[in-house]
Amino acid sequence: MGNSSCSTARKGLEKLDPKDFIISKRTGESITKQAGSINGQQFNIEECKDCDIFLLDYMDSVFMDDCENCRVFFGPVESSIFIRTSKSCDFVIACKQFRCRDCADCRLALMCTTEPVIETSKNMQFACFEFFYFSLAEQIRSARLNIWNNKWWQIHDFNANADKPNWSLLPQEAVSSLLRVSACSSLTQEELEMDRVVPVSLGSRPRPSAESCFVVFLPGSEAYIEAFFTKIMNTENWALCRSRSTALADDRAKQLFAWTKEPLAKSCKGQEIVGVEVCGPGVHEQVKDALQNTGLASGSKHIHLVPESECAALAKGFFEIWKDEI
Numbered sequence: 480m481g482n483s484s485c486s487t488a489r490k491g492l493e494k495l496d497p498k499d500f501i502i503s504k505r506t507g508e509s510i511t512k513q514a515g516s517i518n519g520q521q522f523n524i525e526e527c528k529d530c531d532i533f534l535l536d537y538m539d540s541v542f543m544d545d546c547e548n549c550r551v552f553f554g555p556v557e558s559s560i561f562i563r564t565s566k567s568c569d570f571v572i573a574c575k576q577f578r579c580r581d582c583a584d585c586r587l588a589l590m591c592t593t594e595p596v597i598e599t600s601k602n603m604q605f606a607c608f609e610f611f612y613f614s615l616a617e618q619i620r621s622a623r624l625n626i627w628n629n630k631w632w633q634i635h636d637f638n639a640n641a642d643k644p645n646w647s648l649l650p651q652e653a654v655s656s657l658l659r660v661s662a663c664s665s666l667t668q669e670e671l672e673m674d675r676v677v678p679v680s681l682g683s684r685p686r687p688s689a690e691s692c693f694v695v696f697l698p699g700s701e702a703y704i705e706a707f708f709t710k711i712m713n714t715e716n717w718a719l720c721r722s723r724s725t726a727l728a729d730d731r732a733k734q735l736f737a738w739t740k741e742p743l744a745k746s747c748k749g750q751e752i753v754g755v756e757v758c759g760p761g762v763h764e765q766v767k768d769a770l771q772n773t774g775l776a777s778g779s780k781h782i783h784l785v786p787e788s789e790c791a792a793l794a795k796g797f798f799e800i801w802k803d804e805i
Contacts, residue, residue, distance in 0.1 A: 495520065505530050509662040512536055514614040519557065519621065531662035537618040541574075550658050552610065555622035569657040571610050573624060573677065579603070588654040589631040590677050592624055597646060598637040604649035607631050607679045610658075612666055616676040627704070627724040627753050632682030648684060678708050680719045681758075687718055691758040692766045693785040693794040695735070697743065698750035703778035710769060711757055717765075720756040721798055727752065731801050738789050754797045763787045 501523040502510055509531040512522075517536035524532065524543040532551040534541075541553060541560040549568045553560060556574035566583040573590040582600040589595060590608035597603055608631065619626060634646050660666050696704050711717050727735065732744035757766060767784055769775055775782060785793055 501525070502527060502530075502532060511663050511665055513665060514554075514618070517554075524551070531659050533658075533663040533666070535612060535614065535663075535665065537622040550662075552658055552663075554615070555618045555624050557622040557624070571608065571654070571657055573608055573619065573622075575622075575624060586649050586653070586657055588649070588657055590624070590626070590629045591631055592628040594630050594633045594635045596635045596637065600638075601645050603634075603646040605631060605634060605646060606649040606651050606654050607682060608677050609651070609654045609675060609679050610677075611673050611675050612670050619676065625724050626677050627722040627755075629677065629680060629722070631680075632684075648682075651679065651684075674709070674712070678711075678719055678722060680721050682721060686720060686758045688716070688758045688760050688762070690760055690762050691720060691756055691790060691794070692763040692787070693790045693797070694755045694757070694766065694770075695783045695785060696753040696755070697747050697781045697783070698752060700753065700778065700781040703775060703781055704753055704755070706775060706778075707755065707782070710773070710775070711755075714759075714765075717757055717759040717762060720758050722753065722755045723798055724751050724753045725801075725803055726750055727801065731796075735793060735797065736783075738786050739783070743783065754794075756794050756798065763790070 500517065500520050504526045506528045507530065511533040512535060514536050517534065517538050519537055519539050521540045522534060522538045525545055527546045527549050530549045532549060534552060534554050537555040537557065540558045541556050543562045544564055546565040546568055551568065551570050553570065553572045553574065556572070559576035559578065560572060560574045562579040562582055564581045565585065567585065569586045571588045575592050577589060577591045577595040578598070579600050580598040582603065584602045586604045588606045588608050588610070595605070607629065632648065636645050638645065660671060694707065711719050726749060729744065729748065732747060736743040759765070770779070770782055770784060
């Protein structure tokens, strides 16, 4: 039985044509890889100039080298994307790990579940991922990316220069101009205008309001998290500051829930919880009202609003100090 399974696997691999997973030495072209055409394989792009490239599928990993003045959409990348010696390119990327080396004058809209890394690169600009097409949500699940762990702004620069920084924030409103979607005939205007599946967060951008609130979702709250995100996006003067999905060590969980007599730390032991910080004028009372008087009220056992007096300290600990431990 084992030998038969291995033989079948080998035959499947033999059917793959390496030429289907590389774009090389192209100039001034529009190139689209449709959903299902990459299907979790590694993909390479090299020596392309002035191209519009849309990889509308999920991938295991990506390498991109020696490209110039290209506009590239990378569908969900399960492991890492590594861009080298490229300049004046625009990217929209969803991945687990991002790294670039010897790049210059590039703009990126990024979803990255670990800290993005730049090395010997200059004038790099970063914004939050903002894009949609019909297969995206399913592909994100296939690539096992957690949309609530987007660290797009937490750039680690191996060659940091305090006097002349190598990267800066790209205005979020500029993201829509990174790609020439008209160059991709398979994307319809209808799907491009639909609600986003990746939350757009402020990250380290200035907050439009000093008032904020901190909401914690216990394990098994996926539907409520999505509903709350929709509420944030559709409520005037609310902005998503940041979110994080993590399993906390016992002492951290007890510290997070010290304000309540409910055994919440015990109920989430060894499991991931999601924290969401939202800002806006009067946002704490408004969120409290929404959790009590809208459809979110049915999730009262799963959703917990941190008391206003504890919000700042616990949010700082949860998002900035407490590292992933388990």
